[in-house]
Amino acid sequence: xxxxxLKEQAYHANMQLPxxxxxxxxxxxxxxxxxxxxxxxxxxxxxxxxxxxxxHMVIVDFDGQTVEGKLRPxxxxxxxxxxxxxxxxxxxxxxxxxxxxTAWAQAQMPIPIYGTTHADHLTVDIPCxxxxxxxxxxxxxxxxxxxxxxxxxxxxxxNHQEVEMILxxxxxxxxxxxxxxxxxxxxxxxxxxxxxxxxxxxxxxxAPRLKDSLIKKHFERKHGSxxxxxxx
Amino acid sequence: xxxxxLKEQAYHANMQLPxxxxxxxxxxxxxxxxxxxxxxxxxxxxxxxxxxxxxHMVIVDFDGQTVEGKLRPxxxxxxxxxxxxxxxxxxxxxxxxxxxxTAWAQAQMPIPIYGTTHADHLTVDIPCxxxxxxxxxxxxxxxxxxxxxxxxxxxxxxNHQEVEMILxxxxxxxxxxxxxxxxxxxxxxxxxxxxxxxxxxxxxxxAPRLKDSLIKKHFERKHGSxxxxxxx
Amino acid sequence: xxxxxLKEQAYHANMQLPxxxxxxxxxxxxxxxxxxxxxxxxxxxxxxxxxxxxxHMVIVDFDGQTVEGKLRPxxxxxxxxxxxxxxxxxxxxxxxxxxxxTAWAQAQMPIPIYGTTHADHLTVDIPCxxxxxxxxxxxxxxxxxxxxxxxxxxxxxxNHQEVEMILxxxxxxxxxxxxxxxxxxxxxxxxxxxxxxxxxxxxxxxAPRLKDSLIKKHFERKHGSxxxxxxx
Amino acid sequence: xxxxxLKEQAYHANMQLPxxxxxxxxxxxxxxxxxxxxxxxxxxxxxxxxxxxxxHMVIVDFDGQTVEGKLRPxxxxxxxxxxxxxxxxxxxxxxxxxxxxTAWAQAQMPIPIYGTTHADHLTVDIPCxxxxxxxxxxxxxxxxxxxxxxxxxxxxxxNHQEVEMILxxxxxxxxxxxxxxxxxxxxxxxxxxxxxxxxxxxxxxxAPRLKDSLIKKHFERKHGSxxxxxxx
Numbered sequence: 001x002x003x004x005x006l007k008e009q010a011y012h013a014n015m016q017l018p019x020x021x022x023x024x025x026x027x028x029x030x031x032x033x034x035x036x037x038x039x040x041x042x043x044x045x046x047x048x049x050x051x052x053x054x055x056h057m058v059i060v061d062f063d064g065q066t067v068e069g070k071l072r073p074x075x076x077x078x079x080x081x082x083x084x085x086x087x088x089x090x091x092x093x094x095x096x097x098x099x100x101x102t103a104w105a106q107a108q109m110p111i112p113i114y115g116t117t118h119a120d121h122l123t124v125d126i127p128c129x130x131x132x133x134x135x136x137x138x139x140x141x142x143x144x145x146x147x148x149x150x151x152x153x154x155x156x157x158x159n160h161q162e163v164e165m166i167l168x169x170x171x172x173x174x175x176x177x178x179x180x181x182x183x184x185x186x187x188x189x190x191x192x193x194x195x196x197x198x199x200x201x202x203x204x205x206x207a208p209r210l211k212d213s214l215i216k217k218h219f220e221r222k223h224g225s226x227x228x229x230x231x232x
Numbered sequence: 233x234x235x236x237x238l239k240e241q242a243y244h245a246n247m248q249l250p251x252x253x254x255x256x257x258x259x260x261x262x263x264x265x266x267x268x269x270x271x272x273x274x275x276x277x278x279x280x281x282x283x284x285x286x287x288h289m290v291i292v293d294f295d296g297q298t299v300e301g302k303l304r305p306x307x308x309x310x311x312x313x314x315x316x317x318x319x320x321x322x323x324x325x326x327x328x329x330x331x332x333x334t335a336w337a338q339a340q341m342p343i344p345i346y347g348t349t350h351a352d353h354l355t356v357d358i359p360c361x362x363x364x365x366x367x368x369x370x371x372x373x374x375x376x377x378x379x380x381x382x383x384x385x386x387x388x389x390x391n392h393q394e395v396e397m398i399l400x401x402x403x404x405x406x407x408x409x410x411x412x413x414x415x416x417x418x419x420x421x422x423x424x425x426x427x428x429x430x431x432x433x434x435x436x437x438x439a440p441r442l443k444d445s446l447i448k449k450h451f452e453r454k455h456g457s458x459x460x461x462x463x464x
Numbered sequence: 465x466x467x468x469x470l471k472e473q474a475y476h477a478n479m480q481l482p483x484x485x486x487x488x489x490x491x492x493x494x495x496x497x498x499x500x501x502x503x504x505x506x507x508x509x510x511x512x513x514x515x516x517x518x519x520h521m522v523i524v525d526f527d528g529q530t531v532e533g534k535l536r537p538x539x540x541x542x543x544x545x546x547x548x549x550x551x552x553x554x555x556x557x558x559x560x561x562x563x564x565x566t567a568w569a570q571a572q573m574p575i576p577i578y579g580t581t582h583a584d585h586l587t588v589d590i591p592c593x594x595x596x597x598x599x600x601x602x603x604x605x606x607x608x609x610x611x612x613x614x615x616x617x618x619x620x621x622x623n624h625q626e627v628e629m630i631l632x633x634x635x636x637x638x639x640x641x642x643x644x645x646x647x648x649x650x651x652x653x654x655x656x657x658x659x660x661x662x663x664x665x666x667x668x669x670x671a672p673r674l675k676d677s678l679i680k681k682h683f684e685r686k687h688g689s690x691x692x693x694x695x696x
Numbered sequence: 697x698x699x700x701x702l703k704e705q706a707y708h709a710n711m712q713l714p715x716x717x718x719x720x721x722x723x724x725x726x727x728x729x730x731x732x733x734x735x736x737x738x739x740x741x742x743x744x745x746x747x748x749x750x751x752h753m754v755i756v757d758f759d760g761q762t763v764e765g766k767l768r769p770x771x772x773x774x775x776x777x778x779x780x781x782x783x784x785x786x787x788x789x790x791x792x793x794x795x796x797x798t799a800w801a802q803a804q805m806p807i808p809i810y811g812t813t814h815a816d817h818l819t820v821d822i823p824c825x826x827x828x829x830x831x832x833x834x835x836x837x838x839x840x841x842x843x844x845x846x847x848x849x850x851x852x853x854x855n856h857q858e859v860e861m862i863l864x865x866x867x868x869x870x871x872x873x874x875x876x877x878x879x880x881x882x883x884x885x886x887x888x889x890x891x892x893x894x895x896x897x898x899x900x901x902x903a904p905r906l907k908d909s910l911i912k913k914h915f916e917r918k919h920g921s922x923x924x925x926x927x928x
Binding site: 346347348417420421424427428429431432434435436439440442443445449453460461463464 | 488489491509510564568570595598601602605634
C-alpha cells in the first residue's frame with residue numbers, strides 16, 4: 001500500500017470520530033497500518049478535526065519513529081506502535097475519550113456483559129486494565145501503555161482477535177481491528193454498550209449477566225464459519 | 233399490493249430509524265407485510281442505512297423463505313415471520329437496540345406505567361419476556377424468539393392489538409402495528425417512555441404507578457369509539 | 465389582532481417546540497390568545513409539526529368552542545381556555561411532554577430550587593399539582609385540568625404572573641406567559657432546570673436549597689423595577 | 697489592539713457557545729480583553745446569539761464602566777472586570793450555565809480528578825467556591841462574585857494560570873485563559889469532565905482519585921517546558 005493510500009485511510013477513519021460523537025476537540029486519534037511494510041499513518045498531535053487533511057497524516061514505523069510527514073504525530077503514537085508490532089494481524093487502532101467508555105475506565109471497572117448488543121461483538125466483559133505502576137508512568141509512558149494492554153490480555157487469557165477493545169484504567173478506551181474503519185466501528189459499539197450498561201445498573205442493581213447460551217448464539221450469528229449475519 | 237409498493241414501504245420505514253436516533257450502524261430492521269399474500273418486505277442483513285435503496289429490500293414469505301431479492305434478509309427475519317403468521321392483523325414490525333428500551337430489557341424489567349405519555353399508548357406496564365430456555369436458543373433461535381413473544385403475551389393475557397410493543401429480556405425491543413410506519417412510531421414512543429421511566433425512578437423510588445382512572449382516560453382519548461385525539 | 469395574526473403567532477411558537485427538542489411527534493401544543501376578543505389560536509390535534517401551516521391553526525373562544533378553522537383543535541384546548549379565562553393577563557400557553565420535566569411530574573415531586581438558573585426565573589420550587597380526583601378525570605377532564613392548575617396555585621398562594629409554569633402530577637408540564645413566545649421560552653427553561661435538578665440530586669442527596677438572599681438577588685436582576693438584565 | 701479587533705474576537709468566541717451546546721438562549725457570555733489598554737469587549741446583556749453581530753459587543757474598562765457601545769453590557773460584566781484587573785495575564789473569560797458543570801455547582805461540590813481527561817488540563821479537583829455571604833449578595837453582587845473567585849483560589853493556594861476554571865457554588869462555572877478562544881475551550885472541557893465525573897460516581901461510589909504519577913504525567917504532556925502534545 002502506498003503512503004498516500006495509508007494516509008487517506010487514516011484520514012477518513014479519523015474524520016468518523018466527530019461524526020459519531022466520540023471526540024471533543026482533538027481528544028482522539030486513529031491510525032491505519034500496513035503490516036507488511038511495518039508502517040502506519042496516524043493523526044498529527046493536537047490538530048483540530050475541522051482542519052485535518054490527508055496530507056497532515058504522519059507515516060511512522062513500528063518503533064514509533066517518523067518516516068514521512070512534517071507534523072509531530074499523535075502523542076499516543078508509541079502505544080499504537082507497540083500494539084501493531086505485537087499483534088501482527090491488526091491494521092487499525094483508535095483511541096478516544098468517549099464519555100461513557102471513559103467513565104467506566106475512570107471507575108476502573110470492566111463493563112459487564114448484560115445483553116445481546118454486547119454479545120454480538122464479544123463474549124466476555126469488556127476488560128479494564130489497571131492503572132500502570134508509577135515506574136512505567138514515569139518512564140516511556142505511551143510505550144508502556146501498549147504493554148499494559150497486551151499484558152492485561154495475557155493475564156485474562158483473552159484473544160485480541162476476538163476482543164477488539166479495552167479500557168485503560170483511569171484513562172480511556174483503545175479499540176482495534178483488521179482495518180482502521182473496523183476499529184472506529186468498535187469504538188462506537190463500545191460507547192453504546194458502555195451507556196446501556198450504566199443504565200442497566202441504574203434500573204436494577206440485580207441485573208444478571210447474560211447467560212452463556214445467549215452469548216454463544218449472538219456471537220456466532222456474526223462471527224465464525226456458521227455466521228449468518230450480513231451479506232456473504 | 234405489488235412487491236415494489238411493499239419494498240418502498242419497508243424502505244421508507246427503515247430510513248426513519250436513524251432519523252429518530254433509534255439505531256447505531258445496522259442494529260435494527262423494519263418489515264412491511266401484505267397479509268393477504270402472506271409476504272413481507274424486510275431490510276437486508278447488515279447493510280448500512282446510508283447505502284440502502286428500496287431495491288435492496290427482500291420479499292419473504294411467512295415461513296421466512298425468500299421469495300424475491302438478491303440479498304440475504306435480516307437475521308431476525310424468522311421472528312418477523314412468526315409474528316405475521318400468528319397475528320393476522322399486523323402489517324409492520326420493528327426491531328431496534330434503542331438505548332433506553334434495551335437497558336430495561338437488559339435489566340429484565342417491565343417498564344412501569346408512570347404517566348400519561350405511557351397511557352396515551354397502552355394501559356399496562358410494557359411487558360418484558362424472560363430470556364429463552366437454552367434449548368430454544370440453541371435451536372431455531374429467531375423462530376423461537378417469535379414464539380417467546382407470543383407466549384409471553386398469552387401468559388399475561390395481553391392483546392397484541394392494544395399492546396404493540398415488548399422487550400425481549402437480555403436482548404432488546406420489538407414493536408408492531410397495522411403499518412410499518414405505525415410500528416416505527418411505536419418504537420420511538422417506547423424509547424421516550426423508557427427514558428422517562430428511568431428518570432422517574434431516579435427522582436423518586438416511591439414514584440407511584442399511574443392510577444386506573446387516568447390510564448383509562450388517556451388511553452380512551454386516543455383509542456376506541458369515543459377517541460377525540462387527532463383528526464377524524 | 466386579526467385571526468391571521470393570531471394564527472401566525474401560534475404557528476411560529478408551535479414550530480419552536482421541535483427546534484428546542486421539547487416534543488416527540490405531536491406530543492405538545494401552543495396557543496396564542498387575544499384577551500380583548502376572548503379568543504385564541506391553537507394547534508390542531510395530532511397534526512405533525514413538519515406538515516403544520518399557519519392556516520391549520522384553529523381559532524377558539526374561552527369556552528373552548530371553535531370559532532374558525534376546519535380542523536379539530538388540540539385535545540388539550542379546554543385546559544388552555546380555562547387558564548385564559550381565569551388569568552386575564554396571559555396570552556400564551558404551552559403544553560409539552562418534555563423528558564425531564566415530565567419525569568418530575570411522574571414522580572409527583574416539585575422541582576427544588578437548587579441554583580441561580582432557577583432563581584433567574586422564579587423564586588419558589590416549581591410546583592407539582594397532585595393527580596386529579598377520579599370524578600374530575602371521568603368528567604370534563606381537560607376542563608378540570610385547568611382548574612387543577614388554578615386551585616394548586618391558590619392553595620400554595622402562588623402568583624401566576626411570577627410563576628409561569630407547573631407540573632401536573634403523573635402527566636406533564638404546562639407553561640404560560642404574556643406572549644406565546646414567552647410561554648415557549650418558559651418551557652425550555654423548565655426543561656433545562658428539571659435536568660439540572662436531577663443531576664444535582666445524583667451528585668449529592670444533601671444538596672441544599674438555594675438561600676433566600678441569592679434567590680432574591682437573581683430574580684430581581686431580571687424582574688421588577690430594579691431589573692438590570694437585558695436591554696431597556 | 698483596536699476596539700474592532702477586540703469586538704471581533706469577543707464575537708467569535710461568544711458564537712462558539714451555542715455550537716458547543718454550552719448555552720440555552722442567552723445564558724452565557726464571553727469577553728476578550730486587552731490588558732495593556734485595560735479594556736475588554738463583552739456580549740451585550742440578554743441579546744440572543746442568533747441576532748448577535750460584532751458591533752453589538754460593548755467595550756468596558758476594568759472598573760466595569762462602558763467605554764464604547766450602544767447596548768448595556770452583560771449583567772456579569774463586573775465579575776469579568778474584577779478578574780481582569782487582578783489577574784493581569786488573562787485575556788478571555790467565559791461564564792455559562794452548562795448543564796453538568798452547573799449541577800456540580802448546585803451540589804456545592806468540587807469535581808474530583810478521576811481521569812486523564814481531567815489531568816490533561818489541571819492537576820487538582822475543579823474548585824467550587826462556596827455561596828457568598830448575604831452581605832456580599834445584597835451589595836455589589838457581580839463585583840463581589842469576582843472576589844469570591846479570587847479569594848477561593850487564594851484560600852486553596854491555587855494558581856489561576858494552572859487552574860483556569862471554577863464553579864461558583866449554587867450558581868455556575870466561570871473559565872478563563874490567555875485568549876477568549878482558550879477560555880471557551882476550557883468551558884467545553886469543564887462540561888465534558890463534569891459529565892464523566894457524574895457517570896464515574898454512578899458506576900462506582902468507590903471510584904478512586906487519579907494517582908499522582910498519572911496526574912503529573914498527563915499534565916506535563918500538555919504543559920510546561922517538556923510538553924510534547926500538539927505541534928511546536
